[in-house]
Amino acid sequence: MPPVTLPRRILRSVEKPARYVGGERNAVRKTLPAPGTPEAAAFARFAFCFPDVYEIGMSHSGLRILYHVLNRRPDTWCERAFAPWTDMEEAMRREGIPLFSLESRTPLREFDFVGFTLQYELSFPNVLAMLDLAGIPLRTAQRGDADPFVIAGGPCAYNAEPIADFLDLVVLGEAEESLDELMDAYVAWKAAGGGPREAFLARASAIPGVYVPSFYDVAYHDDGTVASVLPNRPEAPARVRKRIVKDLDAAPFPEADLVPNLETVHDRVFLELFRGCIRGCRFCQAGFVYRPVRERSPGVLRAQASASAAATGHEEVGLLSLSTSDYRRLPELTDGLVEDLAHQRVNLSLPSLRVDSVSLELMEKASKVKRAGLTFAPEAGTQRMRDVVNKGIGEEDLLRSLRLAFEGGWNGAKLYFMLGLPTETMEDVEGIAALARSVEALWRSIPRELRLRPLDLDVSASMFVPKPFTPFQWEPQDTVPSLREKSRHLRELLRGSRAIRYQWHDTDQSFLEAVLARGDRRLGAALEEGVRRGRRFDSWDDRFDLAAWLGILDGLGLDPAFYANRRRPYDEVLPWDHLDVGVSRSFLVKEAKTAQEGDTTPHCREKCVGCGAAVYGGGVCFE
Amino acid sequence: MSSDRTDGRDPKAPPAKAPHLRAPRPEGASNRPNAAPGRTMRIRFARTGPAAWLAHLDLMRTFERSLRRTGLPLAFTQGFSPHPVMTFALPLGVGVDTEADVADIALSEDVAPEDFAARLSAAFPEGLRVLSAHLAPEGGESLMAAVRAATYELSGPGVGTAAGRLPPEGPLVVEKKGKDGAKPVDVRPLLIALEVRSPDGVRVLVKAGSRENLRPDLFLQALSVHAGLPSEEAADAAIVRTALWTAGPDGALGILG
Ligand code: SF4
Numbered sequence: 001m002p003p004v005t006l007p008r009r010i011l012r013s014v015e016k017p018a019r020y021v022g023g024e025r026n027a028v029r030k031t032l033p034a035p036g037t038p039e040a041a042a043f044a045r046f047a048f049c050f051p052d053v054y055e056i057g058m059s060h061s062g063l064r065i066l067y068h069v070l071n072r073r074p075d076t077w078c079e080r081a082f083a084p085w086t087d088m089e090e091a092m093r094r095e096g097i098p099l100f101s102l103e104s105r106t107p108l109r110e111f112d113f114v115g116f117t118l119q120y121e122l123s124f125p126n127v128l129a130m131l132d133l134a135g136i137p138l139r140t141a142q143r144g145d146a147d148p149f150v151i152a153g154g155p156c157a158y159n160a161e162p163i164a165d166f167l168d169l170v171v172l173g174e175a176e177e178s179l180d181e182l183m184d185a186y187v188a189w190k191a192a193g194g195g196p197r198e199a200f201l202a203r204a205s206a207i208p209g210v211y212v213p214s215f216y217d218v219a220y221h222d223d224g225t226v227a228s229v230l231p232n233r234p235e236a237p238a239r240v241r242k243r244i245v246k247d248l249d250a251a252p253f254p255e256a257d258l259v260p261n262l263e264t265v266h267d268r269v270f271l272e273l274f275r276g277c278i279r280g281c282r283f284c285q286a287g288f289v290y291r292p293v294r295e296r297s298p299g300v301l302r303a304q305a306s307a308s309a310a311a312t313g314h315e316e317v318g319l320l321s322l323s324t325s326d327y328r329r330l331p332e333l334t335d336g337l338v339e340d341l342a343h344q345r346v347n348l349s350l351p352s353l354r355v356d357s358v359s360l361e362l363m364e365k366a367s368k369v370k371r372a373g374l375t376f377a378p379e380a381g382t383q384r385m386r387d388v389v390n391k392g393i394g395e396e397d398l399l400r401s402l403r404l405a406f407e408g409g410w411n412g413a414k415l416y417f418m419l420g421l422p423t424e425t426m427e428d429v430e431g432i433a434a435l436a437r438s439v440e441a442l443w444r445s446i447p448r449e450l451r452l453r454p455l456d457l458d459v460s461a462s463m464f465v466p467k468p469f470t471p472f473q474w475e476p477q478d479t480v481p482s483l484r485e486k487s488r489h490l491r492e493l494l495r496g497s498r499a500i501r502y503q504w505h506d507t508d509q510s511f512l513e514a515v516l517a518r519g520d521r522r523l524g525a526a527l528e529e530g531v532r533r534g535r536r537f538d539s540w541d542d543r544f545d546l547a548a549w550l551g552i553l554d555g556l557g558l559d560p561a562f563y564a565n566r567r568r569p570y571d572e573v574l575p576w577d578h579l580d581v582g583v584s585r586s587f588l589v590k591e592a593k594t595a596q597e598g599d600t601t602p603h604c605r606e607k608c609v610g611c612g613a614a615v616y617g618g619g620v621c622f623e
Numbered sequence: 624m625s626s627d628r629t630d631g632r633d634p635k636a637p638p639a640k641a642p643h644l645r646a647p648r649p650e651g652a653s654n655r656p657n658a659a660p661g662r663t664m665r666i667r668f669a670r671t672g673p674a675a676w677l678a679h680l681d682l683m684r685t686f687e688r689s690l691r692r693t694g695l696p697l698a699f700t701q702g703f704s705p706h707p708v709m710t711f712a713l714p715l716g717v718g719v720d721t722e723a724d725v726a727d728i729a730l731s732e733d734v735a736p737e738d739f740a741a742r743l744s745a746a747f748p749e750g751l752r753v754l755s756a757h758l759a760p761e762g763g764e765s766l767m768a769a770v771r772a773a774t775y776e777l778s779g780p781g782v783g784t785a786a787g788r789l790p791p792e793g794p795l796v797v798e799k800k801g802k803d804g805a806k807p808v809d810v811r812p813l814l815i816a817l818e819v820r821s822p823d824g825v826r827v828l829v830k831a832g833s834r835e836n837l838r839p840d841l842f843l844q845a846l847s848v849h850a851g852l853p854s855e856e857a858a859d860a861a862i863v864r865t866a867l868w869t870a871g872p873d874g875a876l877g878i879l880g
Contacts, residue, residue, distance in 0.1 A: 009858035011676055012718050012840075018681055023673025023749035025688070259688055259748065261673075262681055313688030313746070315704065345691075345705045 003105035004097055014087045018261040019054035022080075022102030025259040026312065028067070029103055030077040042191035044183055046070050046078040046113040047101050047148075051126035052539065054082045058258065059266040061320060062117055062154065062175075068254035069176050075187050079103035079111075083126045086536055089133060099134035108134035112186065114148045118156035121516035122509060122539035124163050127152070128531040131166065138528060140168050140214050145197055149186075157211075158242070158289055159468040159576040162516050162523035164213035168197070169204055171211075172579060173242030173289075174275070176251055178209040202235045209243035212236060216578060218521055224562055226520060226573040241580040242289070246618040248275065248296040253304050256311040268316035268349065269308040271301050273333070277322040278604035278620060280611075281379070282390045282595050283421065285467035286322055288588075289581045291611060292619030293326075293604060298333040302340055309346045316347040324351050326605075351375075374405055377416040380424075381431025388423050388595050392603070395435060399442055406446045412456030413439070419486045419504075420464040420478030422595065429486045432459065433493035436500050443499070455499040461487060463510035467517050468576045469583060471591035474568040477514040479561075483507045508546035512538070514564035515553075520575035523563075526552050584612035662698070662730040664739050665759035665766075667880050671720045674750030679714040685748060690728065692746040695739065698729035712766045712867055712879060713773065713831055716838060721864040723774075725880035727759050727766050764869075772815060772868040772876055773831035775839045778824040779860035782843075785852035786817060786825035789845070797844040810845045813837035831867070839864075 011017035033039035048067055050057025057063060063080070070078035079101035084092060092099070098107040108114050114136065116127050128138055131150065137143045140150070151169040152160055160170050171178050182204060189200050205212040215236035219227040231238060245251045253272075260267065276293035277286065305317045317337065321327065337348050378398055380386045386393065402413060417432050436459050443455040463483050466475045478486075487504045494502045516523065529552045537543040553560050568574070570589050577585070587610065594601055601609055604620045614621035670682075677685060690697055690707045699705035708729035715721055736756040744753045759766075777786075789795070795814075798805040813835060816828040829837035839862045846852040871877035 007859055008718060008861065009855060012858055016678075017676040017717060018673075018678070021673035021676045025685075025692070025746075025748040027749075259685075261677060261685070263684065310692065310694065313691035315687070315691065315706070345699050347704060 004100040004107060006097070006105070007095070010088075010091045010095065010097075014091060015085060016054075016262060019082065020084065020088060020102070021261070022105075024261055026254075026256045027103055027258060028071040028077070028079075030071075032077070038191070042075055042187050044076045044113065044187055044190070045106070045111045046076060046115060046183075047081050047108050047111040048078055049081045049108075049114060049116045049127075049130055051083050051116055051118075051123040051130060052537070053085055055260070055262050055264045057082045058260040058262075059264040060117065060119065061266075061270050061272065064254050064257050064270075065252065066115075066117075066175060066179060067258065069179060069252050070183065072252070073180070073183060076183050077103075079106070081108060081130070083130055083537070084133070089129075089536070092133065099130055109136050109148060111148045112190070114150050116150070116152045116154075118152050118154040118160060118163075120539055121156055121162075121513045122544075124156075124516060124527055125530050125535050125538055127163060128166060128527055129536055132531060139165050141165075143168070143197065145194070149197070149200070151182075155285065155289065156517075158285070158579060158581060159517065159519070160213070161218075161521050161575045162519040163527060164521050165524040166527075167213055168201060169210060169212055171243070172209050172240055173581070174245045175209075175243070176245050178207060178243045181207050182210060202233065205233070205236045208241065211240040211579065218575070220522075224559075225568075226575050226577075228573060229575070229578040239578055239580045241615075242582065244275075244290075244292075244294070244582075244616050244618075246294065246616065248272070248294050249300045251296075253308075255304065255307040257308055259312050259314070266318065267314070268318045269305060269312060269314045269346075270318055270320045271305055272296060273301065273319055273321040273324060273327040273330075275321075276619065278326055279323060279392070280390055280591070280601055280603060282388070282471040282591060283379070283418065283464060283467075284322075285470050288469050288583045288611075290322070291581070291583055291613035292616060292621045294619040295327065295329075298329050298336060301333060302336045305337055305346075306340050306344065309341065309344050314346070316349050317341060318349045319351050321351075374402075374410055374413040375416065376401070376413060378435065379416065379418050380421060380428060381417065381433070381435050382428045384598060385421060385424060385428040385431065387598050387600050389418075389421055390591075390595070390600050392600060395438065398435070399438060402439060402442060403446070406443060407450055409450070409452070411451070411453040412458070414458040414460060415439070417459065417461045418464045419461050419490070420483050420510075422464075422472055422475045423598075424478070424486075426486070426489065429490055430493060432461070432490055436494060437497075440497060440499055457500045458503060459490075459494060459500055460503045460505075461490065462505040463487075463507050465510050465514045465517055468574065469581050469588070471588050471595055473518065473574065473588065474570060474572075474592060476567045477511070477564045479565055480507050480511050483510070506541045506544065509538070509541060509544050511560065511564055512544075512546060512549055515560045516563075518575070519563050522558060525556050526558055529556065582611075582613040582615050587611045662733060663759040664728045664730060664734065664736065664756055665880055666726055666728065666740065666743070666756045667754040668724050668726065669720075669722050669752045669754055670715070670724070670750055672750035674748060675718055675720050678717050679711075682715065683709065683711070685751070686726070689743060689746045689748070689751070693742040695734055695742060696730055696732035698731045710766045713770045713836075715864065716840065716862075719775075719839065719862045719864060722754075723864060723866045723878075725766060725867055766879075767833060769869040769879060770832035770867055771830070771870050772828055773864055774826060774828050774866040774868070775842070776820070776824065776826050776863045776865050777839060777843060777860050778863075779856050780823055781852055781856055782846065782860050783819045783824045784822045785846040785850040786827075787819045788850040789817070790849065795845045795849050797841050797848055799838075799841060808841060810837060810841055814842070826865070828868075 033043050050063055067078050070076050081101050100107050131138055136147055149168045152167050153171040153175050157170050185203050201212045204210050205215055215231055215233045216229050217232045218229050221227045274293055274295040276290040278293050279287055281287050341348055379391045439457055466472045466477055484507050491502050494500050687707055697707045710727040712725040740753040740756040795810040796807050799808045813830045818826045820826055843857040843860055847854045847857040867879040868876040869879040
């Protein structure tokens, strides 16, 4: 089939047509081997899809890394596709244009692989909408031998069960290596003549970290809980363990990274200082699923920064990691980067640094390059609550850092909190307001001549969503009315200060997110129905409609509270128990109990508490 | 798939970007560029293909990054976020190709124009190309203020025929859609010359620049409203800017750049 043609009248009628035309610097174009040749039989086309708009998808470092990993293979061409905004989708449906790749405008259904990165649960409906727009049968069971293999990865792949019926393959963990192995297996299989889909899936399921959902049967108890998830084929392992890249210095990095057409959310060179996090905040999925911590050395990072700035022309380099201040050689790195980048007239933007180690020195250094806003994440308003979630910072730490910042000329900060954390009471909510007021009081204590502008304090609250593979995976989510009441109360308490701005995340969205995050395969029918009824871009708060989703769930006899608001006993089989992130279930139970006691747990560099991630034989566990 | 936050925060919230929080400026900071006098390169460039769909601000960002990729000695603005110093003669509409646009780029050291052109062309993304480069004359009118007129070639089924059917005189009112709704605009006084090239093509010379400017899509709309070109064809027509004009010393139009 020839490439899709995009009439000018369509591009002229939609918002931001540059989303749909490709042609970016460093986008990869390849010449396809002639049909019928042995090269063509051993060539794979991969469409990397991000189930959100271009500007969000192009900000994502995983996409850029894997684009590079796949395209450096001579036998593979990886192209991109993003979710068309609703105006474009309407136009495409009207004109009969199927979803296509940006690089060659090839319809997605002609690819060997259509891969999705699952960054947030509320993008699941968009995954199905993109498959539908591509003309690819939604359910794996409906796909034929000519259809692409639909594959997914990313943080939500650790529980992709709600969309498992639509995915042929799931890669667990960091995909740099497993994707290469998967492509090797695919190209070999295809060159040998291919065959029925199941034959390839069987081969794929033997690759560590590759999960084939259709090879597992889920049985349920009468009360709706999962009874078992068992392999139905001999090739499928009983448990699939995530993959990691042991040596980050050797991990592939896209120096000649894609340069987006449109301003994106993270429009800069990204440097990944390390993966994982030593901290173990109990609400944070990333803190557990990316274990163990592995660092990249400053020399490698500096070389990457300079080379990438030169190859992309980006005016800014940003540091990417879960908790940048935990990078052991941060001063050495920032010194080096400041020096290197000044020559290239490139800014270094420092991300939020941990409040207990923000140093005046580092801030001064940043002032030579670029100073960004300050963000802190105390997460909770009282020490009791912070101990429950294992956020090891105190109010004094925060105030000390802010004093340094205010004396250094900053006039504001952004403070992140969560509402609805396990064991939270109204007193904890009030603690958030009290903390914000203390910051205000601190500001007033700063000498007037240093306060050149009025204080500007953002207090931002998100709603706690219990996630798989965290110590809180058994916890009920706080109900929507209770979260609303807490948020309303906090707003009242913060009212009256012109310096404080209160922002909160939508409670309705957090509820559906909680349903999907710990959902099982029965939710697939709801997603399918939602997409049929036109649900799109549910992660955009102005597009989200909880009532519509509740109607759909109700129509299918599914109870959202069963997934979101129910306390699960420790011995219940969880929908993701056949998946393994290295951190053991027994460790998570122990952490859950420690949390209930209000006790904290030391981080990996204080004391290894034997979480299980040492099975990977590297990183912080062996420092 | 590596280390993005998964703790339930809004995935779209930029973590370390709070534009309303201004950090202090170091002493002596200003936005004055370090351009040397007489070191401004004037280029003519073409754009087509995917690059034609960039809005003006995106095109400027694309230019900036392309310039940075060349590694040439550019003049930068001072301050926390140094940017190359560039001026464009006339913004290009989204979906408009050009064969004749002009931009000035300030340098900090001498560069041979041919080198400049070759290196910038090589650094551009798909669809952008430097046609020629020379040193801009010193002093005089700014590039933007110099623009008086532009030539566009418009093509598509029936576009030329429709242009031939336009009434020879009288107002040609169309609706210009803006932020606060549609406003009627008379295209006639902005139209300098019109040449039907084929049944499917027309070349128009129109007023352009910061004082008076006719957007080519409004002319296409006039063809649809006043000469029966189906509006779908008007929306689908190819638009290429083929020349930018300035006023010469005698007042006659001369090619800009
Ligand atoms: S095994 Fe120990 S050091 Fe390794 S990640 Fe777990 S707690 Fe940290």
